Amino acid sequence: MNVPSDTTPARRSRRSPDALRSEILDAASELFLRDGYANTSIDAVIEKVGGSKRAIYSHFGGKDDLFAAMVTGLSEQALQAIQRADERAGEDVRSSLVHFGRAIMRILMDARTIALYRLVVSECGRIPGLAEAFLQNGPGRATLALARLLETHARSGALAVPHPRDAAEHFIGMLRDDSHLEVVLGVRKPLGERAQRTRVEQVVDIFLHGVGPR
Structure with missing residues (x-):
């Protein structure tokens, strides 16, 4: 029987839509405030929080809308x-x-x-x-x-x-x-x-x- 090693990355548990939205906003806020609007990409947000572009688009509609939601x-x-x-x-x-x-x-x-x-x-x-x-x-x-x-x-x-x-x-x-x-x-x-x-x-x-x- 194969025993997973301690170095095996843990799978991200399934998140509720509200939890995922909150995590996306937190990650986007950190990146926008640190790097500015132009230097922050949707891919960078995804890399930080996990998930897919579709998740961001379904919650926010795009980068401008994500930025506006972050400001609010x-x-x-x-x-x-x-x-x-x-x-x-x-x-x-x-x-x-x-x-x-x-x-x-x-x-x-x-x-x-x-x-x-x-x-x-x-x-x-x-x-x-x-x-x-x-x-x-x-x-x-x-x-x-x-x-x-x-x-x-x-x-x-x-x-x-x-x-x-x-x-x-x-x-x-x-x-x-x-x-x-x-x-x-x-x-x-x-x-x-x-x-x-x-x-x-x-x-x-x-x-x-x-x-x-x-």
């Missing part, structure tokens, strides 16, 4: 760091805004998010709908989460915010200032934890009190 998936993963607005509504206004702002800053300064920004900017003119998908699943959802938090504080009388969505956009815009642009452009390193905290607290104080004389 990474945007959603990043936003998992932001707790639902009502989970922080019991805190005072400043504490809840500092907490939210720090979550946003960690996302903005994360290496994967920075790589994703660069990829979206470089490919959005070529792939229809890519920029819109990124905005809706990333920055757009962050803005809505903050708007809900501001509405909660407005209902309690702690804030006077006639237009929560606009105020949320302004708040996040202050966080995403020149430092974020400089990081995306590669002219400076991402802010460390201490610098992020300082920046967030400055933004919260300006947001709540403005810059006029006290």
Whole structure:
């Protein structure tokens, strides 16, 4: 009787469609972020995850669609760091805004998010709908989460915010200032934890009190 040796490659167990789709997305994300769109091929994804081209085409339709799905998936993963607005509504206004702002800053300064920004900017003119998908699943959802938090504080009388969505956009815009642009452009390193905290607290104080004389 032949006994398989320890060096015999183990057969890949049969995966469910959902598991295979998830593995394809994980492999594609790693390759796209590391090598860029042009240097990542469907064959490279298959080599990493196993399976066939037909599996990728059946799940995603092609390289552009796989890339768009990766952008959406990474945007959603990043936003998992932001707790639902009502989970922080019991805190005072400043504490809840500092907490939210720090979550946003960690996302903005994360290496994967920075790589994703660069990829979206470089490919959005070529792939229809890519920029819109990124905005809706990333920055757009962050803005809505903050708007809900501001509405909660407005209902309690702690804030006077006639237009929560606009105020949320302004708040996040202050966080995403020149430092974020400089990081995306590669002219400076991402802010460390201490610098992020300082920046967030400055933004919260300006947001709540403005810059006029006290």
